[in-house]
Amino acid sequence: MEKLSTLINYKFTFGEQISISVKSILVLIFVLLITHFILRFIRIIATKKLDEDDKNRFKTVFTFLKYIIFSVVIVSTLDSSGVKITALIAASTALFVGVGLGMQKLFQDIISGIFILIDRTVTVNDIIEINNKVGKITQVSLRTTKAITNDDKILVIPNHKFLSEILYNWTQNDVTTRESVSVGVAYGTDVDMVKAMLLGIAMQEDAILNSPEPNVFFEDFGDSALQFRLHFYIRDSFNVPLIKSQLRYKIYNTFKENSIEIPFPQRDIHIKSK
Numbered sequence: 001m002e003k004l005s006t007l008i009n010y011k012f013t014f015g016e017q018i019s020i021s022v023k024s025i026l027v028l029i030f031v032l033l034i035t036h037f038i039l040r041f042i043r044i045i046a047t048k049k050l051d052e053d054d055k056n057r058f059k060t061v062f063t064f065l066k067y068i069i070f071s072v073v074i075v076s077t078l079d080s081s082g083v084k085i086t087a088l089i090a091a092s093t094a095l096f097v098g099v100g101l102g103m104q105k106l107f108q109d110i111i112s113g114i115f116i117l118i119d120r121t122v123t124v125n126d127i128i129e130i131n132n133k134v135g136k137i138t139q140v141s142l143r144t145t146k147a148i149t150n151d152d153k154i155l156v157i158p159n160h161k162f163l164s165e166i167l168y169n170w171t172q173n174d175v176t177t178r179e180s181v182s183v184g185v186a187y188g189t190d191v192d193m194v195k196a197m198l199l200g201i202a203m204q205e206d207a208i209l210n211s212p213e214p215n216v217f218f219e220d221f222g223d224s225a226l227q228f229r230l231h232f233y234i235r236d237s238f239n240v241p242l243i244k245s246q247l248r249y250k251i252y253n254t255f256k257e258n259s260i261e262i263p264f265p266q267r268d269i270h271i272k273s274k
Contacts, residue, residue, distance in 0.1 A: 112159035129168035184225030
């Protein structure tokens with residue numbers, strides 16, 4: 001027993017003011033295990049009645065809170081065990097300052113990630129536009145958010161970008177979005193016929209919704225053409241470039257079959273001779 005007592009009370013000394021005993025280390029391990037099981041029990045109870053999306057969101061935020069709780073437990077346990085925490089912190093000040101500066105962006109991303117998860121700025125399957133790039137959200141984590149673009153490239157977005165830059169969330173309010181395609185026709189063209197053709201083309205496109213109905217706006221009298229814009233609603237914003245391309249093909253072919261001219265800009269040049 002005497003040897004066991006000696007072993008338990010043996011102290012590891014680091015300098016004149018910093019020392020820690022085997023007993024303190026064992027107490028710390030025990031407290032960390034108890035804390036782990038308590039937090040695990042709380043997580044199970046808290047997520048029991050949540051749906052899958054809310055459950056994943058809670059687990060992500062809870063993981064960050066768990067690290068904070070463990071840090072507090074470690075400091076409190078060591079302090080109550082007689083370890084001079086203030087001396088340890090003072091000896092590591094330079095290290096903490098360096099680590100803090102290096103991890104500034106990391107913590108900024110983590111805090112931003114928590115806000116994103118709580119207020120649901122973006123969620124999985126949302127279509128977003130940021131820095132002129134469009135993508136579908138595939139994963140939201142504490143530090144980064146991942147999205148896939150129309151050309152199957154992965155965007156890895158640091159979470160602080162969502163709070164510091166302008167973000168367009170195309171589908172946050174509803175999966176239905178309004179899109180448009182513009183076209184110009186030559187002066188003298190029957191504008192009612194142009195409207196009827198554009199609406200007919202939109203009605204035949206499977207990706208375009210019949211309700212709300214497509215509409216055609218006579219936008220302006222251009223320099224070389226009468227400007228029209230076809231507005232329509234879709235539920236597949238991620239593939240909007242493909243849908244618009246298909247519409248332009250059909251518009252061009254339909255106008256060509258009906259002898260409707262799509263003019264190009266023209267300029268008259270007058271040369272004066274002396």
